Amino acid sequence: MSSPAMDIKLDCTSTNLDNYNLPLRIGSVFIVLAASAFAVFLPLGIQRLLKSGTKSTTTEWILVIIKQFGAGVIVATAFIHLLPDAFETFGNSCIGELSFDAWPGAIAMIGVLATFSIENIGHRIVSERIKHVKARLAKDAASEPLLRSITEDTVEMPPPKPLANGHAHGHGHGHGHIQNFFAHSETHVHSHGHTLFELDRSSDDNVKITKELSESIDRLSLYVLEAGIVFHSVLIGVTLSVTRASGWPSLFIVVLFHQIFEGMALGTRIIDVTSLSQTRKYTLCLCFCMITPLGMAIGILARSNYAGESSPVALWAMGTLNSLSAGILLWVSLVELLAEEWMHGDLHEASAPVSLLGFLSVVLGAALMSMLGNWA
Template sequence: MNLQAMDIEPDCTSLNLDNYNLPLRIGSVFIVLIASAFAVFLPLVIQRLLKSGDKSSTAEWILVLVKQFGAGVIVATAFIHLLPDAFETFSNPCIGELSFDAWPGALAMIGVLMTFTIENIGHRIVSERIKHAKARLAKDAASAPLLPTTTEDSIERPQPKHLSSHSHSHHSNGQGIFGHSETHVHSHGHTFFELDRTDDNVTVTKDLSESIERLSLYVLEAGIMFHSVLIGVTLSVTQASAWPSLFVVIIFHQMFEGMALGTRIIDVKSLSRTRKYSLCIGFCTITPIGMAIGILARSNYAGDSSPTALWAMGTLNSLSAGILLWVSLVELLAEEWMHGDLHEASAPMSLLGFFAVALGAALMSLLGKWV
């Protein structure tokens, strides 16, 4: 090994951008905006068309497969894009010598545990609210006779159709040793049965559990947006020679990621149309915002040489990787395949679902060669 090469100090000065075509860079902001908007709004448009037309089982399964494609995209984003970028950032000589080489992995683990903690707290809050509502309903039932049109079995309602839940119900309509009928309701996943007593207006609806789904979606969008703003800044400060190929790759990257997020947004049925549109707009504007920041800061940008910028980029990429790993593996794949529509799907449909996941992961991994 050449000892003189080891003594060379790294160049940690500001980046010099030659042949910077400002009109082209500004125009690219709007192109990325349009491509991102097309991708993230496409699942909402498809869902709207299906609602207005014939709701065939084939059309519904197409949406399921598109969602599995999106899950594969998000898995690959975490493993292929974010984690390698984080390790490369923390290995930059301008950041200085680290006493702990596994910083990216440790921060990604923090992202996983942080997401798990947030969702676990949400589950506990929902469970406590349902427990109190059931206790109140049982207390009212014991203190007052039920109306003639209401029986104890009316506690059970048909389970709403949902991609990530299943249930078991057991009935004993005969007189037991205590002389009353018994109803047991067990619910798994994210959807709980609705408990309703019209005489005292005590209602526990599935909206309680859907709040957990909304929280999961917000966490997913946060992880994607952390990553997207960094992509935008990187594109705007890329040298002119490498800019065209990176621009094309990022267009595809935004389209795949937008479709993945869009399919997750339409899967949360409790979101209002305004909230859905707001989440879509947030995604399709965050990368252009990052590009605008890069354009404005291009003259004194030192992202690849500033220790502060390197720490910020590496930390955000690592945390985003942990967030997306939890959401994709637990909320999207495990929930769908263990409790959702693919839990008891036929062998051909299961193969199609797996192929959709693999295709999304493969295409996003291919883009990882350039971005």
């Protein structure tokens, strides 16, 4: 004899979207677009204002607050928003009985390891390129004569000009092209009957190479962060557009605040990568602005055939993408944003007031995002 639970036949083919207010749903797309644009472009606007004016302690504190608040938002997005949603999705009865209950955690772990592997490979590629550049510089330096002795009776040369990265003493004669070679060197010229050029290559090239390596790593981390945000932002948009009328208002408010907080977090990370051109910064911001409204538009167009809350295929897709996004954001937030900034970055030796302000900003960002996750 079957139990009552076994007699209930689940409808896993469609979702009933009653009282679907199409004009309201279309209008919400533009509201989310405007809120996302305001949030992600706000840090860029603040940066431009700071560059045009004189830096002060207050402005530096504002930057610390925004950056650390954004880090807290990203941490909470992974722990409170994405992972619980993934567990709930995989726990849906329409997906069937799973032989492995920890699928969301396993997929998130894959996301963490995949992100680590991508960044590690990127670091290795950049490091190899840097090694080749250093080897070429060393070879070029060795091919130049280290000592040149030219008598004062040869071609007349004007006194050496002060160098941007070095200094010069005395007067002498020689060939004009020598000065070009010394443009990146610290040069000493002494007059004792002969003009003796003692080449002492400065560390400018190494400093430049090290900076280039750091900038490449920062860009890679930013692209990984954007990828993680893009993955789940599409799902957020689709989910909002296919939500029943009864639950739509509260979810819309949550998504709106989610876009604002996450946009600020991404914007602060974008301005932190100083090697990016303005065009690329604006492109990354526009991608964030458009991705959730794009998901909402897809949901509106596909609403009549949508079975996301009941289709096993759609549930697997949503659960997998949410889990992967959680893993990516966990790595980026904990390793790239918090550990890097607090252990090796600007906050490593910051004063006690600045450190306390930064920590409270992290807690505030995480707390507000957690409240939104609980509300949804």
